[in-house]
Amino acid sequence: MNFDDNFRRIGSANVEPIKNKIDELQGGRWDNARNRRHYEAHRGAQSIPLVHDSDYRHVDGTRRAALAEFEPVIRPVLGITADFFDQSPKGMELGPKFGLGYFIRAKFARLLPGDSIAEHRDLNFSLAHAHRVHVPIITNDQVWFTVGGETLNIPEGEIYEINNRRPHSVHNDGDCPRVHLVLDYVLTGEMCCCAEKRRADKPCTPEACLDTVSARVPCNCFDA
Numbered sequence: 001m002n003f004d005d006n007f008r009r010i011g012s013a014n015v016e017p018i019k020n021k022i023d024e025l026q027g028g029r030w031d032n033a034r035n036r037r038h039y040e041a042h043r044g045a046q047s048i049p050l051v052h053d054s055d056y057r058h059v060d061g062t063r064r065a066a067l068a069e070f071e072p073v074i075r076p077v078l079g080i081t082a083d084f085f086d087q088s089p090k091g092m093e094l095g096p097k098f099g100l101g102y103f104i105r106a107k108f109a110r111l112l113p114g115d116s117i118a119e120h121r122d123l124n125f126s127l128a129h130a131h132r133v134h135v136p137i138i139t140n141d142q143v144w145f146t147v148g149g150e151t152l153n154i155p156e157g158e159i160y161e162i163n164n165r166r167p168h169s170v171h172n173d174g175d176c177p178r179v180h181l182v183l184d185y186v187l188t189g190e191m192c193c194c195a196e197k198r199r200a201d202k203p204c205t206p207e208a209c210l211d212t213v214s215a216r217v218p219c220n221c222f223d224a
Helices: 016-023 040-044 065-086 089-098 193-198
Strands: 007-012 045-051 102-111 116-120 131-138 143-147 150-152 158-162 168-172 178-186
Touching: 007 065, 016 065, 016 131, 045 065, 065 089, 065 102, 065 131, 065 158, 065 178
Parallel strands: none
Antiparallel strands: 007 158, 045 102, 102 178, 116 168, 131 158, 131 178, 143 150, 143 168
């Protein structure tokens, strides 16, 4: 989702219980994303999906088996994140009309030492209309997250939204893997800024917003 900044701090949480759970995992539990054909920029990452669908739908996300295992320890992070958006001015405006927001995707993403995620923008309809949130669970002081030309090293437990409609990339220059909890939160009824300019009279749908998501209309969504 586009907003006025590159990064937006949501809050912080104690992630030690999550980290302890991650430490219990065997290496084979990580799904090596290098062999996936979709989203080439993410070939350097590995993931454990918690809520995910291969069609990147915008409603009715599928709860994966790993969610039941991790839900007790990630629940505080989910609560902080949901409250942030639902109690925002936009959330307070939309909630009475459309209902509370929801997590459409959630995963753990691991980036090995020396690996990177190439610069890209998220142009899929749901990715462009959801709030992309990153929570470092395991990291080091040589992990660099760049969005819209701004680079941060985000400490463990800090909860940040990134502007995923601007160019963004990640580099792990440290000597240990980086693991983030990555969440996509949907404020029901929210329109992207392009659609508000072009179609203020109708809700966003994949069909109605196809040209805006593909960035074929004049818009400042990608301005750094």
